[in-house]
Structure formats: C-alpha cells, structure tokens
Amino acid sequence: VRYENQMEHLTKRRVVWEFEWTSEVEDTIEHPDIQGRYFSSPPWHHQGMFMATREQLIAWKRRGPLCLFDKPVRRHGYHRERTSGAMDLYDEEYCNVTQLLPLDSMEDFYIHHMPDKNNHRQPGKVIATMDLHKRRMAVLLANDSKRKLWADTKGRYNGINMFVDEKNETASIPFDLTNYKAYVKRGGMLNQYEIQEWDWSDEKKEE
Numbered sequence: 001v002r003y004e005n006q007m008e009h010l011t012k013r014r015v016v017w018e019f020e021w022t023s024e025v026e027d028t029i030e031h032p033d034i035q036g037r038y039f040s041s042p043p044w045h046h047q048g049m050f051m052a053t054r055e056q057l058i059a060w061k062r063r064g065p066l067c068l069f070d071k072p073v074r075r076h077g078y079h080r081e082r083t084s085g086a087m088d089l090y091d092e093e094y095c096n097v098t099q100l101l102p103l104d105s106m107e108d109f110y111i112h113h114m115p116d117k118n119n120h121r122q123p124g125k126v127i128a129t130m131d132l133h134k135r136r137m138a139v140l141l142a143n144d145s146k147r148k149l150w151a152d153t154k155g156r157y158n159g160i161n162m163f164v165d166e167k168n169e170t171a172s173i174p175f176d177l178t179n180y181k182a183y184v185k186r187g188g189m190l191n192q193y194e195i196q197e198w199d200w201s202d203e204k205k206e207e
Contacts, residue, residue: 001101002113003129013128016110017119021127025135028143029100036143041099045090060095067095103136104149137190148187159188 006015019041029038050069052060060069069088088094101109107129119126127135140147150159162180166173183189 001106001109001111002118003110004113004116004119006119006126007116011128013130015119015126015128016132017122017126019125021125021132021135025103025132025139028103028139034100036140037104038100038102039139041090041101045087045099050086050089060089060097063095063097066093069095103140106132106136134190134195138195141189141192147189150188155187157184157187159184 001016002018003014003016006013009015024041025039027039028036029040057070060067067088069086073088089097090099110129137149140149148155148157150157152158162177164175164177182191
C-alpha cells in the first residue's frame with residue numbers, strides 16, 4: 001500500500017489515497033480461515049511492483065500459460081505496470097490473484113511513494129493513516145470485542161513501551177500514564193472513546 005507525506009497539511013500527516021475507504025475496510029473477506037481479519041484491495045490495479053514469498057512465486061508460476069508475471073511482456077495500456085507483470089497478477093484473465101490486506105498489521109505493508117504528490121489527484125479518497133488505523137480497529141472490535149492487537153502467543157502485551165525515565169520525582173515533568181496502562185491492558189487496542197475522539201484528524205473526504 002503506497003503512502004505519501006502531505007506536508008502542506010496542518011498536521012504534516014501521512015496519507016493513503018488509492019482505495020474506497022468508506023467501504024473497503026468494512027467489507028472483510030468471507031472465508032472460514034480468515035474471517036474478520038483481512039479485506040481485499042480494489043478490483044482496479046495500476047501498481048508497478050509486488051513482493052512475495054518463494055512459495056507464492058512458485059504457486060503463481062503454476063497458474064497457467066497466460067500468467068506471465070515473471071516475464072517482461074508488453075500488453076495494452078499502462079506500459080510500466082504491464083511490463084513489470086504486477087497488473088497481470090490481479091487480472092482475472094491472467095493470474096487472477098486476490099490481494100489481501102490484514103486489518104491488524106497493515107502498516108507493515110506501507111511503502112513510501114516518494115513524489116508525495118499523487119494524493120492531490122484524488123482528494124476525495126485521501127485518508128490519514130491515523131484515521132485508517134482507527135477504522136481498522138473499529139472493524140476488529142466489532143468482530144471480537146476482546147481482541148488484542150499487540151500481544152504475544154500468551155496474550156502478554158508486546159507493543160511500544162512507555163515509562164518515566166527520571167528517578168528524581170521533583171525534577172520530572174508530570175506525565176499521566178493512566179491511559180497508556182489501560183491501552184497495554186487491552187493488548188494495544190483502541191477503545192470506542194479513543195476511536196471517536198480522533199475523528200477530528202480527517203473526516204472531510206468530499207470536496
């Protein structure tokens with residue numbers, strides 16, 4: 001998922017712009033093994049790259065004679081993306097691969113689109129990554145109210161640690177960690193109040 005830095009915005013925010021965010025995230029994939037954990041990318045692709053495991057490359061290679069994602073082939077339209085084979089992957093006529101994005105760790109798939117200007121072309125689809133995180137957490141909580149996001153196999157919190165690094169209490173700047181401790185106890189999940197409280201960051205997606 002490509003993101004850009006919107007430096008002219010008041011908050012200097014990080015944004016993504018290539019999805020229909022008003023519905024995409026809520027429409028999770030109907031499958032018994034992944035129910036409520038993934039959502040699919042849009043049906044229209046124009047990306048010029050992909051990353052895959054060795055097992056995935058082998059599986060795609062066996063998809064049929066028209067699946068030529070691994071060879072430079074000139075096809076109609078979008079010459080860079082077509083030549084790279086990235087569009088063939090998700091085209092039903094060629095490889096017919098379904099791209100899935102995880103709700104709980106989507107930020108692991110972010111990649112910086114360095115021009116930082118494409119988001120201006122589709123202002124109605126722009127969403128800040130903070131708001132996207134909020135939307136993803138809302139879907140996860142709807143599917144499982146006790147879900148933990150940052151936790152090891154034993155359910156113990158393993159996310160970012162915060163602490164007051166000042167032994168001299170008189171020299172320490174007062175900092176209340178109450179909300180953070182509650183966040184840790186929930187396994188790194190936002191609560192409903194926090195999801196609603198952050199609505200200010202970007203809710204105007206239509207001009």
